[in-house]
């Protein structure tokens with residue numbers, strides 16, 4: 001996870017694709033964007049959307065994205081501002097900037113072709129989370145910007161399809177790494193929950209609110225667990241279920257949501273603790289209702305914490321994985337619960353990326369965020385690969 005932004009320059013026109021921040025503690029901000037003509041948002045995650053209110057306060061522009069991307073970005077931006085203010089972190093914008101930015105939102109559907117001063121930009125599904133978008137810009141050459149990309153279908157969203165292009169700007173988070181098949185991960189995840197329940201424990205499932213919570217609920221709906229849902233995933237659920245065209249099956253998502261008890265208040269938590277599974281935020285154990293659950297079950301070795309996402313360095317989740325401890329309201333504790341990780345990643349793995357490049361068949365590939373971009377570049381032999389540094393300009 002980083003803070004991503006890409007500028008596309010052509011004559012007097014400058015388009016910005018994504019403009020994010022790293023939601024660490026304190027947040028890390030990107031290089032200041034120069035004046036641009038428009039922002040095209042690939043998806044809602046803060047590392048791609050986190051600077052929108054700063055941008056719209058600085059420049060008189062419009063922000064384009066699919067309805068779920070814009071709605072969820074708005075929710076995440078508000079939440080990030082609340083956290084930053086509570087913890088006394090410096091922010092790049094204030095709540096007035098956020099309120100004003102909403103007026104600049106312009107909704108885009110997959111297949112829509114937008115016109116920016118003669119440059120046509122078409123939106124395609126990126127498969128990463130509902131509404132995640134790849135943008136195809138038609139200059140003298142065709143440039144495809146993937147944003148975060150998932151090419152395999154999950155219960156929540158169908159995988160992205162390749163788009164023929166001359167220049168492919170590709171995310172490469174999982175360059176050099178593969179994911180186990182999703183079916184197998186789901187089976188092992190469900191099996192572990194049954195095992196935890198059989199020995200009298202509760203499965204605590206920290207999950208990111210956006211995408212992951214819904215994926216987990218769809219997986220859990222395959223069996224008859226007593227599932228509880230807490231945290232911001234509840235709000236994201238209702239946003240997604242209002243945008244039927246962007247999830248694989250809105251009916252299945254509704255069913256999965258109906259099967260979970262929504263936790264509210266103290267009594268809700270007591271009720272959840274008597275059940276089988278609690279799905280809650282934050283996914284990296286940095287705040288949110290997951291901490292109250294862990295506080296209650298910390299001395300119960302029958303219960304388990306089942307991590308469902310990548311744990312960024314410096315987070316409580318990473319500390320739990322590496323040292324077996326977490327900071328609970330300022331006190332370091334060592335939960336006695338079992339700990340397991342499950343790979344529910346929403347990013348294409350190494351081989352998926354290679355296959356996607358082959359199918360798009362570009363002459364040049366620009367590799368964006370990833371720690372092992374060179375491994376992917378080596379695997380794409382015969383194609384020109386560019387690995388830009390932060391702030392670097394590339395001539396296409």
Ligand SMILES: [Zn+2]
Pocket residue numbers: 043045128148
């Ligand atoms: Zn993302």
